Amino acid sequence: MDDSARRLLQRLIRRIPAQMLKPTLDKWDRLTAAHRQSMDFTESKWALTEKLLAICEENEMTVKHITELEMIHVIENPDHSMWYALQLVDPEDDAHSVELTQFKEQFKSHLRELIRHVSIKIKKHTDEAVWIRIAWGDSFSRPNHLKPTYVVHHLQTPYVFVTSLTSKLKPLLSQALVLSTRYQAIKDASLSGRKLTAIRDLLMRQYQQVFPTKYPSSLVENNQNASNILINKEQAELAASRHQKACEAFGDGMLPQLQSAVYKLETKFRDHTNKTMTEREEAFRCVVKFASTNLLESLRHCASSGISSTPGTSLLSSIPLKGRNYFVITDNGPGPSSQTRQPPN
């Protein structure tokens, strides 16, 4: 087992939290039962690392096996790095019938054409997502396994999520993705976040949608109070219609746990009480950032409890509507980086 494999294994064990170590190793399934018995998971991480290194040396495991373990760990816990969403545009005629084996072969061959030393691992997860791990090298050096890029793509959708990708390598990945998925171009979807499930659910609208109705259901009682007839809400109808409007804007039930939204303003300063700032010709540039443990839930609560008036500002409701959390606002309306979303087929 060479040096880089050893270093990779040490790094990896350090990253995996102690309680996740046993289940991850079991899923990896490369240790025999005897080895697993011999590992005492109550020891310190350092002791466990040494033990595991010894076992892997014995079995002559290579970098390939260690990267399998890493991939298993990342698939279980994708929330440690920043994920960025990309969207494929302009499908060719056969884009909707691309299936797994075709995609795998095409992607590997295109990426290998573009860059000689690259290590690619593709795995299909149970929930229809295709996970790709790429370790980049260049024409002179071997692939660097310590800084891999992870890509998640749901087949037959135009959405791709990437993490840890430098801007130098982005065009190569984009080219390979575009060619293997049979689209014509790829663009940045202006959506990023730490929780992969959250940005995926937001972009693909996997939460409960509420559609505007003229005659909402006549149920006005709050569930709690319906069971106790001694407690009566006086303004229950108003509260129900506020709740309805809030759910129409943001969705009902559990919302994707988006954690931040950034608005970059390039508009002119407008305040009647402040003449000096308003008289300036050039735009007043500022960045407004909203952060929360569950941003969409807090915005919906603001609207349904009456703190903000309904219908709310379209700037905030564009987050779930357009599925993005980075906006550039100029005086002529939303900036060039915003486009209407193409409905997923």
Place this chain on the structure above:
Amino acid sequence: MSLLKPFSKLPGLNTANILLVENEEQFQQSLADILVEETSVSVTVRLAKTLPLPMENDESRPRIDLVVFIMNLTSELSFQSAEASLKYLDPGYFLGKVCFMVTNARNASVPTERLDAVRKLAASLHCPLLFAEDQAPDGVTSATERLLTVLKVAAGLVPTTTALYLSNLTRCTLPPDIEQPSFD
């Protein structure tokens, strides 16, 4: 104007009805859950965010014996909304049938002017001002006990005591140095 009138309806036997007005609609729910568990008197609770109350409920609404305005001291909007709702009460209520309840008074971010303003409001209307702890279950229970004491008197269920008499004892008074700057 759709004023809420205190004596325009007949009372019920051994019944007391309380109206809790709160802008945030949070504390009123926990109070209501415990208030209805009272056994000696049958208590009905009506919850509202602001006054005036909708006209549609006028028929089914019983006679309200006590109106409690719940204010969260950390929010200016809470105070303003309660103040604005006062206009929609018939003056007859202010003879012992209105009570102010305030939460979060211990919070360091509360400006002293706001508490002084609430005190002045309660004192000018001759109403009691109660302080409550809304986060702990013990706090909620003790707040409901105090409200029940006032409610039973306001509903006329305590012999030899009327709401007006009780309000003379419980009404908020201003300390003489309220205009002086505070220690911090």
